[in-house]
Amino acid sequence: MEIEKDKDFKWPKPLRGDPEKRDKSQYCRFHKDVDHDTDNCRKLKDEIVYLIRRGKFGRFTKGEEVGGQKRDNDQRDDDQRGGPTITGTTRNSRKAYVREVMSIVGEPSKRSKSEMMPEFGDPDLEGLKFPQDDPLVITPVIGNCPFMRVLVNNGASVDILFHDTFIRMGYNDSQLTPSDAPIYGFNHVECKVEGAIQLPVTIGEEPREATQILNFHVVKEASSYNAIMGRTRIHALKAVPSTYHMVLKFPTRNGVGEAKGDQKMTRICYVAALRPDRTGGKSSP
Incomplete structure (x- = not known):
């Protein structure tokens, strides 16, 4: 899943301040700028929480803390016949999947030109x-x-x-x-x-x-x-x-x-x- 392709996903505004005074040893793929790394980007975490609340990742956050609020069973967004996915069935594996979502913001992989994709007519x-x-x-x-x-x-x-x-x-x-x-x-x-x-x-x-x-x-x-x-x-x-x-x-x-x-x-x-x-x-x- 590449959340940057989601129509609800919003890229941040450019960082303010003097670029020369930023920590150039750290790079944020979300801001596409130096000063901090992607894992510690507060803006990215806020965006992920926003998408979770919109139901984008509801099936991975059952009973967990989301933005300081605990989700109960009535807040689940299970699909029809919802069940285990590539995330696995344990709480830790699902939390790891959500963390992975936060770390994959970047350029989408290029598809081979020789690969024939389906068309409908x-x-x-x-x-x-x-x-x-x-x-x-x-x-x-x-x-x-x-x-x-x-x-x-x-x-x-x-x-x-x-x-x-x-x-x-x-x-x-x-x-x-x-x-x-x-x-x-x-x-x-x-x-x-x-x-x-x-x-x-x-x-x-x-x-x-x-x-x-x-x-x-x-x-x-x-x-x-x-x-x-x-x-x-x-x-x-x-x-x-x-x-x-x-x-x-x-x-x-x-x-x-x-x-x-x-x-x-x-x-x-x-x-x-x-x-x-x-x-x-x-x-x-």
């Missing part, structure tokens, strides 16, 4: 029914089996596999590794994780496909989806999802690959989610 809209506000649901290969009803959700910080799908794949609970990672829903109620399992996931089609190992958190909850692909994996693939175009695109060695969304299946999932019995209407993968 009118051809991607062919076959879609409008108006629409459907989520992106794709059919990747999980393990060795194509699975329909996999939700691409960049609001989720973890990859989730629902327990009934896990069982239908031929696995059992003894194959899960223990996981104490907390996962929260919209109502901030913690969802119990049965365990975790690593499975290969392939999206796209040859010769423009991508395969990665996903660490799925298995949960026992009713859902119209088989699995949820969170933003951690989306970022790892350098993928760009577009719900408007109903497609997930990602760079490969052979050009830009894509996983098209299934609009019909998306709406079936939506109707199933509204069923009074809340079973999700699961059928075969």
Whole structure:
């Protein structure tokens, strides 16, 4: 995460005073000037606290002091299916991540010119029914089996596999590794994780496909989806999802690959989610 790219991030005004009288042995990357170092920059810390209060880093500051005020559970800004991210699950690891955010202000890394980045256009809209506000649901290969009803959700910080799908794949609970990672829903109620399992996931089609190992958190909850692909994996693939175009695109060695969304299946999932019995209407993968 590079906070200098955030539209709410504000760079400071130039330092006042005689430049010749400043401590030239210390340099602040935030002010881009000498006199003090970045880690001890009061202005930068104030800006970070401001962004935290705006909810930019709320999921990393649960129960911690922020600008002299303690955040309680009601002030959390957990994402849907929020859970552990690259920060880890301990308080110290999350505090370290916030400190890292404060130290990365600088020039963004340059992207290789040879890297092909996804673009979207009118051809991607062919076959879609409008108006629409459907989520992106794709059919990747999980393990060795194509699975329909996999939700691409960049609001989720973890990859989730629902327990009934896990069982239908031929696995059992003894194959899960223990996981104490907390996962929260919209109502901030913690969802119990049965365990975790690593499975290969392939999206796209040859010769423009991508395969990665996903660490799925298995949960026992009713859902119209088989699995949820969170933003951690989306970022790892350098993928760009577009719900408007109903497609997930990602760079490969052979050009830009894509996983098209299934609009019909998306709406079936939506109707199933509204069923009074809340079973999700699961059928075969």
